[in-house]
Amino acid sequence: MTLAKKLFVKTYGCQMNVYDSARMADVLTPLGYAPADGPEDADMVILNTCHIREKAAEKVFSELGRLKRLQAAKAAQGSRMILAVAGCVAQAEGEEILRRAPFVDIVLGPQTYHRLPEMVAQAARAGGAVLDTEFPPEPKFDFLPDARAEGSSAFLSVQEGCDKFCTFCVVPYTRGAEYSRPAAAVLAEATRLAEQGVCELTLLGQNVNGWHGGEGWGLGRLIRAIARIDGIERIRYTTSHPRDMQDDLIAAHAELPELMPFLHLPVQSGSDRILSAMNRGHDREAYIRLAQRLKAAQPDLALSSDFIVGFPGETDADFADSLALVREVGFVQTYSFKYSPRPGTPAAAMERQVPEPVKEARLAELQTLLLEQTNVFNRSCIGREMRVLLDRTGRHAGQVLGRSPYMQPVHVKAAAHLIGQVVPIRITALHPNSLEGVPV
Numbered sequence: 001m002t003l004a005k006k007l008f009v010k011t012y013g014c015q016m017n018v019y020d021s022a023r024m025a026d027v028l029t030p031l032g033y034a035p036a037d038g039p040e041d042a043d044m045v046i047l048n049t050c051h052i053r054e055k056a057a058e059k060v061f062s063e064l065g066r067l068k069r070l071q072a073a074k075a076a077q078g079s080r081m082i083l084a085v086a087g088c089v090a091q092a093e094g095e096e097i098l099r100r101a102p103f104v105d106i107v108l109g110p111q112t113y114h115r116l117p118e119m120v121a122q123a124a125r126a127g128g129a130v131l132d133t134e135f136p137p138e139p140k141f142d143f144l145p146d147a148r149a150e151g152s153s154a155f156l157s158v159q160e161g162c163d164k165f166c167t168f169c170v171v172p173y174t175r176g177a178e179y180s181r182p183a184a185a186v187l188a189e190a191t192r193l194a195e196q197g198v199c200e201l202t203l204l205g206q207n208v209n210g211w212h213g214g215e216g217w218g219l220g221r222l223i224r225a226i227a228r229i230d231g232i233e234r235i236r237y238t239t240s241h242p243r244d245m246q247d248d249l250i251a252a253h254a255e256l257p258e259l260m261p262f263l264h265l266p267v268q269s270g271s272d273r274i275l276s277a278m279n280r281g282h283d284r285e286a287y288i289r290l291a292q293r294l295k296a297a298q299p300d301l302a303l304s305s306d307f308i309v310g311f312p313g314e315t316d317a318d319f320a321d322s323l324a325l326v327r328e329v330g331f332v333q334t335y336s337f338k339y340s341p342r343p344g345t346p347a348a349a350m351e352r353q354v355p356e357p358v359k360e361a362r363l364a365e366l367q368t369l370l371l372e373q374t375n376v377f378n379r380s381c382i383g384r385e386m387r388v389l390l391d392r393t394g395r396h397a398g399q400v401l402g403r404s405p406y407m408q409p410v411h412v413k414a415a416a417h418l419i420g421q422v423v424p425i426r427i428t429a430l431h432p433n434s435l436e437g438v439p440v
């Protein structure tokens with residue numbers, strides 16, 4: 001018999017980390033670990049970390065400082081708290097973590113989660129830390145249990161890693177080479193999720209549209225197969241690279257009502273010079289043409305993007321090209337970031353780093369424009385009828401919350417028995433962070 005123990009996982013960064021955190025909790029269930037409400041009542045804490053920008057990485061060290069005190073307080077009461085650092089900071093700075101935070105018991109990279117039970121056993125037995133940041137030959141997916149449903153919407157990892165080597169990005173170093181899960185494994189996991197009541201699947205990958213499953217199998221075909229699974233009503237995929245947007249995937253947007261008309265397709269910059277220095281592998285014109293083809297396939301399609309401001313060498317004219325591209329493509333939502341030099345990446349060593357105040361000013365200007373465009377789009381939704389996946393009760397009595405096809409939060413006065421269903425809703429009003437609607 002296993003003794004009941006409590007596990008708390010804190011997740012930073014992207015949706016892939018959210019998926020991975022759930023899988024880590026799953027592999028520890030057979031060891032007797034049940035979810036804890038917070039680190040205070042946990043016997044084991046895992047920080048699943050993000051290394052994409054400096055700020056994200058620094059957060060980990062400050063959180064470790066807090067956990068150290070908690071761990072010491074527990075030890076004074078005669079109980080032990082195992083502390084693990086997982087994810088991309090662990091991969092990139094494993095040794096550094098153990099040097100700066102020697103009280104950490106386990107450091108593990110994103111490719112070794114399936115070995116976590118062994119590491120816990122080892123940490124429980126011995127003093128000294130366990131470090132595993134290998135890229136093992138066996139894919140972790142072969143050893144991890146499938147995702148379990150926790151509602152009507154679920155993430156499903158289909159691809160991991162990146163071979164694109166954008167000059168600013170740490171992902172190819174922390175997540176390793178591009179890997180696609182076999183179609184059969186993905187379809188089996190999707191079917192099991194649907195059987196548990198999931199009707200919306202978000203396929204995840206660092207280069208999700210680079211997914212390939214052998215001869216003739218690209219992401220478009222995989223999505224068609226998922227759309228045929230009973231109960232699956234909505235499909236999304238993220239994050240895509242413009243270079244991997246195959247014809248068949250674009251065609252799927254035209255054909256499949258299940259494929260949501262909202263696509264996150266990061267462009268990073270609107271300047272050809274900067275796109276080239278970033279090693280993005282396409283120019284501004286190619287991106288615009290791609291956006292046009294997508295909108296021709298699915299006229300309701302809305303695009304979202306990521307932008308980096310202050311990449312080394314970015315001039316006022318380059319930045320103006322980014323602003324112009326935002327207007328030209330008409331992004332309805334965008335995430336924008338100040339360039340953050342990441343150790344070991346080519347851009348960190350480039351000359352003409354942009355001063356911090358310039359980055360700040362450009363970020364503010366870009367964000368103002370993006371917010372304007374998001375607001376225009378949200379206002380254009382008033383009066384429209386949309387199919388909304390209602391997935392939670394709201395804070396007020398008789399209120400239910402859901403997501404529009406464009407990921408906008410929508411609140412609706414409706415009966416709770418509609419939760420878990422995709423319901424036609426007429427949008428009636430716009431609030432600062434959400435839409436309001438009524439069932440049609």
Ligand code: 5AD
Pocket residue numbers: 052053168169170266268306307308337338339340341342
């Ligand atoms: N600095 C700033 N932003 C970055 N991103 C990736 N690396 C960096 C960096 N070094 C952004 C990109 C990417 C998103 C996930 O994070 O815009 O699309």
Ligand code: SF4
Pocket residue numbers: 162163164165166169170171172206207241
């Ligand atoms: Fe990073 Fe570029 Fe790969 Fe995206 S495509 S993960 S930005 S290297």
